[in-house]
Amino acid sequence: MFRRGxxxxxxxxxxxxxxxxxxxRGEPLAVALVASGRVTLARSPKLHRPRAPTCLRGGCDGCLARVDGVPNVMTCLRPAAGGERIxxxxxxxxxxxxxxxxxxxFFPQGIDxxxxxxxxxxxxxxxxxxARKLAGLGRLPSAALPVEPAARLDVDAAVIGAGPAGVAAASALAARGLRVALVDDGLAPAGSLAAAPRRAAALLARHRLDGVRVFSRHVAAGVYLGEILVAGDAGALVVRAPAKVFATGAHDGVVAVPNNDLxxxxxxxxxxxxxAHGVEPTGPVALAGEGFWADELAGALGDRLAARVPLAALVAVNGISQVKSVTLRDTPLDEEGQVRDLKVVAVAVDAPAAPSFEVAAQAGARVRYDxxxxxAVSVDARGRAGDGVWALGECTGAALDLAGIERAAAAVADDVLAQRGAAA
Structure with missing residues (x-):
């Protein structure tokens, strides 16, 4: 299905x-496994259907595995150092x-x-x-995990999410003389834009993080009494910041067709x-949907792109343990028409994404239904979402627009600075 190119x-x-x-060295463990042809990495609870990475950013369960005796590790967020036992x-x-x-x-409709x-x-x-064995995920760790230290950090502004929106916001805040912490669960700043390396390099060149305290591979687990609880491999960090800026992005959308989880x-x-990691499909790929990433992928695949269709034209994904083909509709839904099967080794979907609004809402951000x-997080023209809370990027329901993100980052930074001056 995949190989190294x-x-x-x-x-x-x-x-x-x-x-x-x-x-x-340094690439996600899940990427290395897919590159070796080992795509099925996990099984779903209860029905034990085959699972594989679908998002490669910690948003699905397809890459969960036991690593060095520790269960339920997101292998897409773990860099290869050598010697890992998966x-x-x-x-x-x-x-x-x-x-x-x-x-x-026996239970095709599910099991209670x-x-x-x-x-x-x-x-x-x-x-x-x-049933407990059917529905469980992993056994307890092989050994008791050590107690890790906790620390406090005081900054002027904390930015949650180091994708393009978070990088632009952190850079703009630091350029205005503020002490800034940038927190992200990914391996390095730029977030999902790492899937477009040239764009990521240009972003980081335009928005330098000089003076920003960057906490990669750290999760903003919640906001309690106005403080952000951050968890990382080396322990916990409690961040106190008068300005909280959320750039948490969005969860990849899915398409509601049979076998959409193959x-x-x-x-x-x-x-x-x-x-971007040099891992190529061994055969043709079908692409369904429209958007920034669909356009990027279509250009990157070249002649390996078997078909690019609207989401509504994808009728089904076919296969038992992995994708074998797709069924496509050639006419609109309201017309009677023919369907055809197309052999492919993979299917890529660019569906409307679901904004990652939860932690921002816990911090007091206003939320609206789209x-x-x-x-999604609801913001005004300044990017303000609540008292001491700002947001920008996909978590606000906006489409991925790099130019728009840079304008929003400047507006947020100016408003944070203005509010800080008013408070003083």
Missing amino acids: RALEDPVTITLDGEAVPAE ESQNVVGSRQADLLRVTDW HHHLMAGVPGLSGVVQSI PGVFSARALCRLL PRAGY
Whole structure:
């Protein structure tokens, strides 16, 4: 399904279920596994359907695995250093042939394990024990995890999210003389724009992060009593910032067709990310949808693009354990027409994204409902979303527009500075 299109420059070795896998030092573990042809990495709870990475940014469960004895690691957010022991979890048999997949055939409409055989004497306890094994994800860590330290950090402004919006905002705030912390769960600043390396390099060149305290691979877990709880591998950080700026982006959209969860179905920007790492599809790819990432992907795929169609033209994805073909409709939904099957090795989808609004709302940001995308952070012309809270970029429901993001970042930085002056 995928292969490397260029030689490794700094090779290291990792293992998956005891098999050696080559990797580029620093690339996400999930990327290295997909590049080696190991696309199915996980199994879904209960029905044990095959799962593979679909977003490559920590927003799905398709790359969850046990790494060095620790369960439920997002392998798309873990850089390869060499020597990592990766094990598939939640399987009986192997990740390719999980025997518990039979539950999918017996319960095609789903299974309510909470009520299965409940109250039946002699059976209830046994069935519940089996159900817990079906519905679980990973076993407890092999060893007790160490207690990590916690620290406090006081800054003038905290920016949550280091995609293009967060980088532009942090840079603009620092350029105005403010102490700034930039927090992101990704491997490095630029966020999903890393899927377009030239654009990411240009962004970072225009918006330097000089003087900004950057916390990559750190999660803003919540806002409590006005303080931001940040969790990282080395411990917790409690950030106190009078100005909180949210640039948390959006979750990749999905398309509601049969088999939309098969290994080989990716968001358009996830497939761009693979291509940016030099990982190529071994055959034709179907692209459904319109938008920034669909345009980027269409240009990057070249003659490997088998078809580019509107979302409504994608009728089904076909296959049992991975994508084999797609069914496409050649006429609008309100007309009777023919459908055709097209053999492909992967499907890329650029569907309306769902704004990541939750932490901003916890911080006091106003939220509105957008019928097209769901809930989004509501901002005024200055980017203000509430008392001491600002937001910009896709979390506000805006489409990915690099020029618009830069204008919004400048407006936010000016307003933060103005409010700080008024408070003084």
